[in-house]
Amino acid sequence: MKTGMQDPQEKFMETTAPLDRREKRKLETRARIEDAAYALFQRQGIEDTSIEMICREADVARRTFYSHFPNKHALLGGLGVSRLYSQAEPMLRHLMEQFESTRERLEAMIDYIEASFSKYQEIDRQLILTAPAVFANDPDQQRQINRSAKDSFASLIAAGQAAGDASRAYSPEILAAMIVGTLNTLTVSWAIDPDYPIFAKLEEARGMFEALICSD
Incomplete structure (x- = not known):
């Protein structure tokens, strides 16, 4: 019998079909924005975290942020x-x-x-x-x-x-x-x-x- 579990917070990113390079890059950027936001929200709260801070933490331009999230x-x-x-x-x-x-x-x-x-x-x-x-x-x-x-x-x-x-x-x-x-x-x-x-x-x-x- 196989045993063991991965860390519960680890993301499972497997997909059933291969992604093209552009789509993969888009998903990676979105994940980077989300990870940066989550880390900031944890440290300083949602209200005190601005979109500008998230962009700086994720190392993306504001227009890139808005291409994934309207607000x-x-x-x-x-x-x-x-x-x-x-x-x-x-x-x-x-x-x-x-x-x-x-x-x-x-x-x-x-x-x-x-x-x-x-x-x-x-x-x-x-x-x-x-x-x-x-x-x-x-x-x-x-x-x-x-x-x-x-x-x-x-x-x-x-x-x-x-x-x-x-x-x-x-x-x-x-x-x-x-x-x-x-x-x-x-x-x-x-x-x-x-x-x-x-x-x-x-x-x-x-x-x-x-x-x-x-x-x-």
Whole structure:
């Protein structure tokens, strides 16, 4: 059995199709802007961070910034999407490669999420709450991210059903929707309420997922 997990904050940048040089350069520039902004927001807060500071930190021109984000609010939403909401598919792909059984994959998934929450700060709360504004302006992106997460969980469960260690009482699609809905609810609850017992709730979710999904 393969073991080990990468750092929860590491970005998984694999793609299913090769990018041309121009598109790759564009994505790298956008990532540099987002990384610079996140570092500044952590150090000095969102309100005290200007677009000019972000451009200087990222070593890009203002026109380059505006070619990716119309304003700072859009940047905040983009950060929320890229750092928090777009990680399900690559994370689950990693779990499928590293762990053999459905139970091990679900256990590692909760461990991964708990490790991520242990590192989240106030800026991450704001990003979680700001990202839906981006979705409102781009419903296609919202559907794509939601579908990607559900499809990835459904694939994990379907693989377990085929291997005989996942229950067949429910379809992979219904179980995937249950997982995504639960994790989204817990994440938003934590972002809204600083006193929300996120780790206790994640442990409760761990037990529920294993009880409903695992058959070994």
